[in-house]
Amino acid sequence: xxxxxxxxxxxxxxxxxxxxxxxxxxxxxxxxxxxxxxxxxxxxxxxxxxxxxxxxxxxxxxxxxxxxxxxxxxxxxxxxxxxxxxxxxxxxxxxxxxxxxxxxxxxxxxxxxxxxxxxxxxxxxxxxxxxxxxxxxxxxxxxxxxxxxxxxxxxxxxxxxxxxxxxxxxxxxxxxxxxxxxxxxxxxxxxxxxxxxxxxxxxxxxxxxxxxx
Numbered sequence: 001x002x003x004x005x006x007x008x009x010x011x012x013x014x015x016x017x018x019x020x021x022x023x024x025x026x027x028x029x030x031x032x033x034x035x036x037x038x039x040x041x042x043x044x045x046x047x048x049x050x051x052x053x054x055x056x057x058x059x060x061x062x063x064x065x066x067x068x069x070x071x072x073x074x075x076x077x078x079x080x081x082x083x084x085x086x087x088x089x090x091x092x093x094x095x096x097x098x099x100x101x102x103x104x105x106x107x108x109x110x111x112x113x114x115x116x117x118x119x120x121x122x123x124x125x126x127x128x129x130x131x132x133x134x135x136x137x138x139x140x141x142x143x144x145x146x147x148x149x150x151x152x153x154x155x156x157x158x159x160x161x162x163x164x165x166x167x168x169x170x171x172x173x174x175x176x177x178x179x180x181x182x183x184x185x186x187x188x189x190x191x192x193x194x195x196x197x198x199x200x201x202x203x204x205x206x207x208x209x210x211x212x213x
Contacts, residue, residue, distance in 0.1 A: 003066050005067040018110075020064040021064055021111055024053060025114065026070075026072065027099070027119060030087065033168070033173065036187075043073040049147055104137060116144040117147065119147070148172060155172060
Protein backbone atom coordinates (compact mmCIF):
# COMPACT_ATOMS: atom_id res chain seq x y z
CA UNK A 1 0.00 0.00 0.00
CA UNK A 2 1.41 3.36 -1.02
CA UNK A 3 2.31 5.93 1.64
CA UNK A 4 1.85 8.81 -0.80
CA UNK A 5 -1.23 11.01 -0.56
CA UNK A 6 -1.26 11.77 -4.29
CA UNK A 7 -1.18 8.09 -5.26
CA UNK A 8 -4.42 7.32 -3.42
CA UNK A 9 -7.95 7.32 -4.80
CA UNK A 10 -10.51 9.34 -2.89
CA UNK A 11 -12.17 6.19 -1.43
CA UNK A 12 -8.74 5.06 -0.20
CA UNK A 13 -8.15 8.45 1.37
CA UNK A 14 -11.57 8.31 2.99
CA UNK A 15 -10.72 4.97 4.59
CA UNK A 16 -7.38 6.29 5.84
CA UNK A 17 -9.04 9.40 7.27
CA UNK A 18 -11.54 7.27 9.19
CA UNK A 19 -8.54 5.46 10.70
CA UNK A 20 -7.00 8.72 11.93
CA UNK A 21 -4.44 9.27 9.19
CA UNK A 22 -1.24 11.25 9.80
CA UNK A 23 -0.23 13.64 7.00
CA UNK A 24 3.45 14.45 6.45
CA UNK A 25 4.18 17.65 4.52
CA UNK A 26 7.73 17.96 3.10
CA UNK A 27 8.86 21.57 2.65
CA UNK A 28 11.91 22.22 0.50
CA UNK A 29 13.38 24.96 -1.67
CA UNK A 30 15.08 25.42 -5.03
CA UNK A 31 18.17 27.63 -4.82
CA UNK A 32 21.89 27.53 -5.48
CA UNK A 33 23.84 25.04 -3.38
CA UNK A 34 27.40 25.63 -4.45
CA UNK A 35 29.14 24.14 -7.48
CA UNK A 36 28.89 20.57 -6.19
CA UNK A 37 25.18 20.15 -5.38
CA UNK A 38 21.96 20.45 -7.35
CA UNK A 39 19.77 23.51 -6.81
CA UNK A 40 17.00 21.21 -5.60
CA UNK A 41 19.06 19.93 -2.65
CA UNK A 42 16.67 21.16 0.08
CA UNK A 43 13.72 19.66 -1.76
CA UNK A 44 15.49 16.34 -2.28
CA UNK A 45 16.46 16.13 1.38
CA UNK A 46 12.93 16.90 2.60
CA UNK A 47 11.45 14.44 0.12
CA UNK A 48 13.84 11.60 0.98
CA UNK A 49 13.57 12.09 4.73
CA UNK A 50 9.77 12.16 4.59
CA UNK A 51 9.74 8.99 2.54
CA UNK A 52 11.89 7.24 5.14
CA UNK A 53 9.80 8.62 8.01
CA UNK A 54 6.62 7.50 6.29
CA UNK A 55 7.95 4.04 5.51
CA UNK A 56 9.26 3.51 9.05
CA UNK A 57 6.02 4.74 10.62
CA UNK A 58 3.84 2.60 8.37
CA UNK A 59 5.70 -0.55 9.41
CA UNK A 60 4.94 -0.07 13.09
CA UNK A 61 2.12 -2.04 14.67
CA UNK A 62 -1.18 -0.47 15.65
CA UNK A 63 -0.50 2.94 14.13
CA UNK A 64 -2.78 5.03 11.93
CA UNK A 65 -2.15 5.30 8.18
CA UNK A 66 0.55 7.73 7.08
CA UNK A 67 0.12 9.99 4.05
CA UNK A 68 3.19 11.74 2.61
CA UNK A 69 2.17 14.76 0.55
CA UNK A 70 3.93 16.04 -2.59
CA UNK A 71 6.92 18.18 -1.64
CA UNK A 72 6.37 21.94 -1.57
CA UNK A 73 9.49 23.08 -3.39
CA UNK A 74 9.54 26.88 -3.30
CA UNK A 75 9.59 29.66 -0.74
CA UNK A 76 11.71 32.41 0.76
CA UNK A 77 15.49 32.71 0.75
CA UNK A 78 18.07 35.36 1.59
CA UNK A 79 19.08 37.93 -0.99
CA UNK A 80 22.73 36.88 -0.76
CA UNK A 81 22.10 33.60 -2.60
CA UNK A 82 20.66 35.51 -5.56
CA UNK A 83 24.23 36.27 -6.59
CA UNK A 84 24.12 32.89 -8.34
CA UNK A 85 21.44 31.46 -10.65
CA UNK A 86 19.05 28.85 -9.32
CA UNK A 87 16.60 30.45 -6.89
CA UNK A 88 12.89 29.94 -7.54
CA UNK A 89 11.24 32.10 -4.89
CA UNK A 90 7.84 33.18 -3.72
CA UNK A 91 7.24 35.94 -1.19
CA UNK A 92 7.12 34.91 2.44
CA UNK A 93 3.48 35.99 2.64
CA UNK A 94 2.61 33.84 -0.37
CA UNK A 95 4.34 30.81 1.13
CA UNK A 96 2.53 31.27 4.43
CA UNK A 97 -0.84 31.60 2.72
CA UNK A 98 -0.25 28.59 0.47
CA UNK A 99 0.86 26.33 3.31
CA UNK A 100 -2.02 27.52 5.49
CA UNK A 101 -4.45 26.65 2.70
CA UNK A 102 -2.86 23.24 2.12
CA UNK A 103 -2.89 22.32 5.80
CA UNK A 104 -6.38 23.78 6.07
CA UNK A 105 -7.50 21.55 3.21
CA UNK A 106 -6.25 18.54 5.14
CA UNK A 107 -8.10 19.68 8.25
CA UNK A 108 -11.34 20.25 6.34
CA UNK A 109 -11.25 16.70 4.97
CA UNK A 110 -10.77 15.33 8.48
CA UNK A 111 -6.99 14.95 8.76
CA UNK A 112 -6.06 16.51 12.09
CA UNK A 113 -2.62 14.96 12.57
CA UNK A 114 -0.31 17.04 10.40
CA UNK A 115 3.49 17.02 10.51
CA UNK A 116 5.55 19.47 8.45
CA UNK A 117 9.20 18.57 7.81
CA UNK A 118 11.19 21.68 6.93
CA UNK A 119 14.20 21.18 4.66
CA UNK A 120 15.15 24.86 4.30
CA UNK A 121 16.54 26.96 7.15
CA UNK A 122 15.12 30.29 5.96
CA UNK A 123 11.60 28.93 6.45
CA UNK A 124 11.86 28.62 10.24
CA UNK A 125 10.00 31.81 11.12
CA UNK A 126 7.35 31.24 8.47
CA UNK A 127 6.73 27.71 9.73
CA UNK A 128 6.30 28.92 13.32
CA UNK A 129 3.69 31.41 12.14
CA UNK A 130 2.04 28.69 10.05
CA UNK A 131 1.53 26.49 13.11
CA UNK A 132 -0.20 29.35 14.92
CA UNK A 133 -2.34 30.35 11.94
CA UNK A 134 -3.55 26.79 11.31
CA UNK A 135 -4.42 26.42 15.00
CA UNK A 136 -6.29 29.72 15.06
CA UNK A 137 -8.20 29.17 11.83
CA UNK A 138 -8.85 25.43 11.88
CA UNK A 139 -8.41 24.38 15.51
CA UNK A 140 -5.65 21.95 14.54
CA UNK A 141 -2.29 22.03 16.32
CA UNK A 142 0.11 20.64 13.77
CA UNK A 143 3.71 19.62 14.42
CA UNK A 144 6.67 21.06 12.54
CA UNK A 145 10.40 20.48 12.83
CA UNK A 146 13.78 20.90 11.17
CA UNK A 147 15.55 17.51 10.87
CA UNK A 148 19.04 18.89 11.74
CA UNK A 149 17.74 19.90 15.17
CA UNK A 150 17.67 16.22 16.11
CA UNK A 151 21.32 15.56 15.30
CA UNK A 152 23.20 18.65 16.47
CA UNK A 153 24.98 16.91 19.36
CA UNK A 154 26.00 13.88 17.30
CA UNK A 155 27.04 16.08 14.40
CA UNK A 156 29.40 17.99 16.67
CA UNK A 157 31.08 14.71 17.57
CA UNK A 158 31.65 13.46 14.02
CA UNK A 159 31.93 16.63 11.94
CA UNK A 160 35.05 17.34 9.92
CA UNK A 161 34.28 20.96 9.07
CA UNK A 162 35.23 23.79 11.46
CA UNK A 163 32.60 25.98 13.18
CA UNK A 164 30.56 27.64 10.46
CA UNK A 165 30.54 24.58 8.22
CA UNK A 166 26.97 23.53 8.97
CA UNK A 167 24.78 26.10 7.31
CA UNK A 168 24.24 26.08 3.55
CA UNK A 169 25.53 23.64 0.90
CA UNK A 170 27.50 22.35 3.86
CA UNK A 171 29.00 19.16 5.21
CA UNK A 172 25.63 18.10 6.63
CA UNK A 173 23.62 18.68 3.44
CA UNK A 174 26.33 17.14 1.29
CA UNK A 175 26.44 14.04 3.51
CA UNK A 176 22.66 13.59 3.42
CA UNK A 177 22.59 13.79 -0.38
CA UNK A 178 25.44 11.29 -0.64
CA UNK A 179 23.60 8.97 1.76
CA UNK A 180 20.52 9.01 -0.46
CA UNK A 181 22.49 8.56 -3.68
CA UNK A 182 21.63 11.99 -5.00
CA UNK A 183 24.05 13.67 -7.45
CA UNK A 184 27.01 15.34 -5.72
CA UNK A 185 30.29 16.26 -7.43
CA UNK A 186 32.85 15.91 -4.66
CA UNK A 187 35.61 17.17 -6.96
CA UNK A 188 33.99 20.62 -6.78
CA UNK A 189 33.63 20.92 -3.02
CA UNK A 190 35.57 23.63 -1.22
CA UNK A 191 36.32 24.68 2.34
CA UNK A 192 36.19 28.34 1.32
CA UNK A 193 33.39 30.28 3.01
CA UNK A 194 31.38 31.92 0.23
CA UNK A 195 28.40 32.78 2.41
CA UNK A 196 29.70 34.94 5.29
CA UNK A 197 27.07 37.64 5.58
CA UNK A 198 27.17 38.96 9.14
CA UNK A 199 30.47 38.73 10.99
CA UNK A 200 33.62 36.67 10.70
CA UNK A 201 33.53 36.36 14.50
CA UNK A 202 30.23 34.47 14.59
CA UNK A 203 30.26 31.00 12.97
CA UNK A 204 27.23 30.54 10.74
CA UNK A 205 26.30 27.05 11.89
CA UNK A 206 22.63 26.69 11.10
CA UNK A 207 21.83 24.14 13.80
CA UNK A 208 24.93 23.67 15.96
CA UNK A 209 24.75 27.01 17.72
CA UNK A 210 26.15 30.43 16.95
CA UNK A 211 28.39 31.25 19.90
CA UNK A 212 31.22 33.65 19.27
CA UNK A 213 34.60 32.19 18.40
